[in-house]
Amino acid sequence: MSALLETVGLTRFFGSVRAAEDLNMRVTEGETVGIIGSNGSGKTTFLNLATGYLKPERGRILLDGRDTTALPPRAITRLGVARSFQIPQLYLGMTVLEATLLSLAARAGRIGAWAPLQRDDRIGEARQTLAQFALDTHAPRLIGELPEGSRKLLDIALAVALKPRLLLMDEPTAGVSTEDKFEVMDTLAAVLRDSGITTLFVEHDMDVVQRYSQRVLVFDQGLVIADGEPAKVLGDADVRRAVLGHV
């Protein structure tokens, strides 16, 4: 099967820090892939490169065979790649419902200046999306008043509302308490399974990656040092040393 996302020789340095060097990887349609690595191993840089926020010094990024290396984030988003953020990137002065409606309008490409944003059919769809994430009770609340865990989920919900072919998540459980993280991931996994979205997520938590990904890539100082089944990869001594700093 052809790759939905593929990188060829992707290279990016920040001064003398290597964030990515000759990075080759593929994600196939329908997969759930986890990327794990220690701080500074290039995980977030990879997401920024894949979505066009940063440009590589060398190498190419292919989406469904099409070269997207030179495109800005909004063009890549419109090609069906949505992302969520490690620190939720939200509109704090808007209500949860309004922000969701705006995502839905953006997906339809209907950012006009005359017809109202709040259409009945769109509100229905927004409430459905929010219900999937158990956020429907928060719909009328200002985003700025939400607790951190709900913001994290909303950040992902706004990306899912775009109905992407590929969803990139940056540490979906960062900032979520240890007791809650599996609950959050269960919610996410269910939504993504139901909607059939190919998912690539970055994590530093071994348990989360082990449990929720079909395949794991291990990043270390800008290099992919392992790629394979979670159980096998995460049991490897070199991988554990790279990610945890000890075996």
Added chain:
Amino acid sequence: MDKRLRAIAVLLVSALLLLVGVPLLLSGWLLFLLTVASAKALAVLGIVLLLRGKLLTFGHALYYATGAYAAGMAVRYLGVHEALVLLALALVAGVAMGALLGLLVARYRAVYFALLNLAFSMVLYGMLLKLYNVTGGTDGIGIGEPTLAGFRLGGNALRIAMYELSVILTAVLVYFTHRFFVSPLGYTLRAIRDNEVRVEYMGVSVWRAVYVSYIIAGALGAVSGCLIALSVGHITPDLAFWSQSGEFVFVAILGGTGSVLAPVIGSVLFEAVRNYAFELSPYTWQMTLGIVLLLIIFFLPGGVWSLTSYLPRRSSR
């Protein structure tokens, strides 16, 4: 009574009051004050619109003068005297100016956006002042008495007609702006205020949203300037001066940014305060305005409009 019917009834009664009652009851100069206030409210509305995206401009008089001089030039060089044609020309000029300058200005934010607009407005001011042969320099341009939809009116009839034109046009454009505020583009502007990166990651162009908003604000400013030119009958380069831009920002803060009606209330209040302040103390009226602004900032940071939150709410049964 049905909610919709009641809304229509309220609208009809207030339209009747504004368009028939006010001209019958108020003296000539109060009518003129309201004409000017409702016309200027449109320029302030442009400021308020941009503020939704946290875009503060200190040069909106640029568009105000563009509208006024588009009308002035048409009177002087084309011999056009029809108010509706002059307004249409001003609108086109405002859109064109916004579309041109917006190409550059829409890339900037914060203090750069504010000062770039200020710079352009002062360039226009300088040109209006120096190109004597074209613009009449400090002498300005006389607009004369316009016709309205082909009718030649004079004296009191014209004054009333200008008042009605100003109020109707302001009401229509306030409604259009309200539609903009609740449209996806209006929400996008609010989103840009909070997080531009996320807007791009929705697949929406931040630049385009700012650009279109900027043009709309410019168009509002131009219509405002043309209405003033028509009702005052004479225009000078001062229309583009920075203190005029400052006045629009002042009125925006005075009225508040919470509603499309806030600029209208702010504008009427401002014209009233200025008139009475001038009457009471001709030499310190600016100080009076300054004190009013300080009081607003300290005690009503949401502007006069925020007082409406104290109005009794009808229960929604």
